[in-house]
Amino acid sequence: VPSSECAQRRSALQSRLIREKFDALIVTAPANVRYLTGFTGSNGMLLILPGEAMLFTDPRYRIQAGQEVSCRVRVAAGPLLQQALMILRKRKSRRVAFERSRMSYEAYQSLKEGLPLKSSAEPVPGWIEQQRMVKSDAEISLIRNSVLTNSRAFDQAIGGLRAGMRERDLAADLDYRMRQLGADGAAFETIVATGPHTALPHARPGDAKLRPNSLLLVDMGASCQGYASDMTRTLFLGRPDPKWKRAYAAVLEAQLAGIAAVKPGVTAGAVDRAARAVLRKHGLERAFVHSTGHGLGLEIHEPPRLGKKDRTELEPGMTVTIEPGVYLADSGGIRIEDTVVVTRNGCDVLTPTPKEIRVL
Numbered sequence: 001v002p003s004s005e006c007a008q009r010r011s012a013l014q015s016r017l018i019r020e021k022f023d024a025l026i027v028t029a030p031a032n033v034r035y036l037t038g039f040t041g042s043n044g045m046l047l048i049l050p051g052e053a054m055l056f057t058d059p060r061y062r063i064q065a066g067q068e069v070s071c072r073v074r075v076a077a078g079p080l081l082q083q084a085l086m087i088l089r090k091r092k093s094r095r096v097a098f099e100r101s102r103m104s105y106e107a108y109q110s111l112k113e114g115l116p117l118k119s120s121a122e123p124v125p126g127w128i129e130q131q132r133m134v135k136s137d138a139e140i141s142l143i144r145n146s147v148l149t150n151s152r153a154f155d156q157a158i159g160g161l162r163a164g165m166r167e168r169d170l171a172a173d174l175d176y177r178m179r180q181l182g183a184d185g186a187a188f189e190t191i192v193a194t195g196p197h198t199a200l201p202h203a204r205p206g207d208a209k210l211r212p213n214s215l216l217l218v219d220m221g222a223s224c225q226g227y228a229s230d231m232t233r234t235l236f237l238g239r240p241d242p243k244w245k246r247a248y249a250a251v252l253e254a255q256l257a258g259i260a261a262v263k264p265g266v267t268a269g270a271v272d273r274a275a276r277a278v279l280r281k282h283g284l285e286r287a288f289v290h291s292t293g294h295g296l297g298l299e300i301h302e303p304p305r306l307g308k309k310d311r312t313e314l315e316p317g318m319t320v321t322i323e324p325g326v327y328l329a330d331s332g333g334i335r336i337e338d339t340v341v342v343t344r345n346g347c348d349v350l351t352p353t354p355k356e357i358r359v360l
């Protein structure tokens with residue numbers, strides 16, 4: 001992402017600061033710091049003032065910050081918040097905003113204690129997360145690249161499935177291939193589940209061996225230049241049970257209905273309802289225990305949430321997953337997930353991996 005884009009993002013945030021009559025905003029969430037500055041280090045704090053921005057980091061990141069960041073950088077040992085407080089006291093900042101869902105209680109106490117008496121530390125909701133919902137063209141092409149890298153790793157690993165492989169062997173193979181194909185790593189812990197383990201939406205890959213005549217569920221995502229992808233495929237090893245074949249067809253129908261519902265002006269909740277209605281028709285609504293999808297970008301889970309109650313209106317440039325599933329305890333589960341981008345008249349499915357029923 002070009003550094004001019006980071007500067008634009010900062011100035012949009014500064015306008016909001018001025019509009020809402022704040023004197024400063026402290027940004028602590030690493031993904032938000034990265035979004036606003038380009039800094040990828042693990043220890044950074046950004047101070048946004050109406051006319052300027054300052055990134056604080058420690059000496060380990062001196063060189064890196066110089067290369068990555070276009071705003072002012074201050075390098076100092078010790079707690080970054082104390083550095084920011086020195087500036088805030090010098091500027092006599094009165095209303096100091098902080099990210100309410102991102103700052104620890106301990107940091108909040110230090111902030112409150114370090115500010116002069118007439119100043120206040122005020123929690124603000126996800127301003128930056130809200131700004132991040134709509135992706136720029138540069139971000140969409142990074143997400144597209146992440147999606148393609150992820151699908152390539154999946155194709156390679158599935159092509160190399162061997163008898164006797166354990167869930168953990170396949171998960172390790174997927175992770176290895178993602179990195180080899182250019183990813184920074186997995187965007188989240190890769191899920192590989194077989195047989196009855198597929199009934200756990202967030203199963204951990206274990207020692208279970210891939211067996212003939214059972215289900216295999218893989219949920220994986222790459223992180224490429226910071227941007228996440230997310231895909232789930234459920235495959236049949238050997239002869240599929242007719243019950244699961246029917247469930248697969250229902251989940252696929254629900255997933256396609258979810259995709260068909262995505263367009264600008266539609267609420268996130270309406271997409272969820274579209275997918276859920278299909279599973280209800282098939283008598284599987286109660287087996288669908290999570291929401292239909294989520295936004296993704298610099299983080300794997302970002303707003304909006306494609307759940308019943310989310311009233312966010314979709315806009316062109318939002319990237320979301322569509323991932324209905326059904327889960328039956330002790331028996332198994334099926335989920336199908338793609339990453340899509342909202343366009344001016346609908347959406348583009350970025351994930352190229354086929355999703356017709358697949359028997360290996």
Ligand code: ZN
Pocket residue numbers: 219220230231232337
């Ligand atoms: Zn997923």
Ligand code: ZN
Pocket residue numbers: 230294321323337
């Ligand atoms: Zn997901």
